[in-house]
Amino acid sequence: MESRGVASHSNIVSSKQKKAKRREILEKKKAIDELIKAASSEKDHLVYFQPFCHYNRNGLSVFLESGSGDKLSSSVKRYIQNLLKVNMEMAFGPEWSTEEKVKCRDMVASEARYIFVHEAPNASVDEISMKLDKSPLVGFVNYRFTLEEDIPVLYVYEIQLESHVQGKGLGKFLMQLIELIARKSCMGAVVLTVQKANALAMNFYRSKLRYTISSISPSRVDPLMGLEKSYEILCKAFDHEAKAILEGSG
Numbered sequence: 001m002e003s004r005g006v007a008s009h010s011n012i013v014s015s016k017q018k019k020a021k022r023r024e025i026l027e028k029k030k031a032i033d034e035l036i037k038a039a040s041s042e043k044d045h046l047v048y049f050q051p052f053c054h055y056n057r058n059g060l061s062v063f064l065e066s067g068s069g070d071k072l073s074s075s076v077k078r079y080i081q082n083l084l085k086v087n088m089e090m091a092f093g094p095e096w097s098t099e100e101k102v103k104c105r106d107m108v109a110s111e112a113r114y115i116f117v118h119e120a121p122n123a124s125v126d127e128i129s130m131k132l133d134k135s136p137l138v139g140f141v142n143y144r145f146t147l148e149e150d151i152p153v154l155y156v157y158e159i160q161l162e163s164h165v166q167g168k169g170l171g172k173f174l175m176q177l178i179e180l181i182a183r184k185s186c187m188g189a190v191v192l193t194v195q196k197a198n199a200l201a202m203n204f205y206r207s208k209l210r211y212t213i214s215s216i217s218p219s220r221v222d223p224l225m226g227l228e229k230s231y232e233i234l235c236k237a238f239d240h241e242a243k244a245i246l247e248g249s250g
Contacts, residue, residue, distance in 0.1 A: 035152050039145040039185035040111055043068075048184055052177045058168040061121045062138060064177075069112025069142075076116075079137050080107055083160050091198040095230065106157055107142060115141040115174065117161065138162045141174055143181075148191055149216060151242050153235075154182035156192040175209055179236065188242030191235045202232070211236050215248035 044066040046053055053064045072080070084103055089096045106112065118135035139161035146155050159174060175190075182190050191214065194201050205211040213219065217233035219226030237243040 029150075032147070032150070032152050035186050036145050036147065039152075039154075039187065040113075042185070045113070045181045045184070046115070049177060049180055052173075052180070055170055055173050057173075060165055060168045060170060061119070062165065062170065063118045063120050063135065065116045065118060067114035067116055068110070069106075069108045069114070070110040072108060072114075076137070077108070080140060080142075080160075083139070083162065084158070087160050088195075091195040091201075092230075093197065103158070109144070111144045111146075112157070113143050113145075115143075115177070117141075117165070117170070117174075119165070138165045139170070141178060143178060145185065145187065148189075149245050151188040151245055152186070153189045153191045153242075153246075154178060154185065154187045156190060159192075171204065172208060183238060188239055189235050189237040189246050191233065191246070193231050193233050195231050197230065205234050209236070212247050214246050216246065220248065 046064055046066050055062050055064070067076075081100075081104060085096075085100065088099075088103075092099050116137055117139040119138045120135040140158070141156065141160075142158040143154055143156045146153060148155070156175075156178060159171065159178075161171060179190055190211075192205070192211075194205060196202070206213075211234040214233045214235040215221075217226070218229040219232060235246045237247050
């Protein structure tokens with residue numbers, strides 16, 4: 001009788017522990033979903049980083065503006081499509097025709113967030129808000145907040161700059177801003193995809209910005225499968241859990 005009572009008590013304790021664990025998992029999932037929702041609903045992330053809204057170095061003066069995928073004008077859509085083709089067609093090779101359709105769909109998604117780069121060499125910080133519409137676009141960043149392996153991340157879909165503003169530190173500046181936005185929004189990491197054929201981009205992210213090939217990248221999930229894929233998934237994690245899951249480091 002006594003041993004049966006002990007077993008019954010043990011079962012009750014075990015059941016309570018399982019319920020507590022399930023409750024903990026559900027509460028964590030709810031908190032993460034709320035983080036993603038809050039970050040995605042923010043209309044202008046640049047408001048919190050005013051010093052980053054103007055880049056004036058190496059003979060280049062540009063101003064930044066926020067945007068969202070469901071509010072793009074026809075002219076901006078055409079600009080994005082054209083710049084993507086100029087910058088990415090060669091890297092994708094024969095896959096470009098298919099990839100272009102995917103990118104066109106992604107660019108207008110309601111969850112897509114943008115940082116638009118306007119060139120304005122003669123405008124002061126005080127004047128720029130009135131001149132943005134007339135200042136030519138010279139690039140953009142397309143990103144969104146999402147989940148990867150249950151970790152909230154800022155995923156950079158595109159960072160594209162016209163050739164004449166490349167090599168002036170602007171790309172690094174924009175990625176530093178993206179990392180600040182990710183941290184401010186309590187994301188665990190910044191994640192992005194790079195074509196293997198794009199050696200310049202791969203070197204930029206891995207050597208200059210210290211991104212690592214993520215544990216969710218095909219080459220690390222399954223080396224044989226990775227050989228067949230034309231891309232790598234890179235990441236920079238900000239906390240222990242994200243590092244352990246997305247970088248594979250304990």
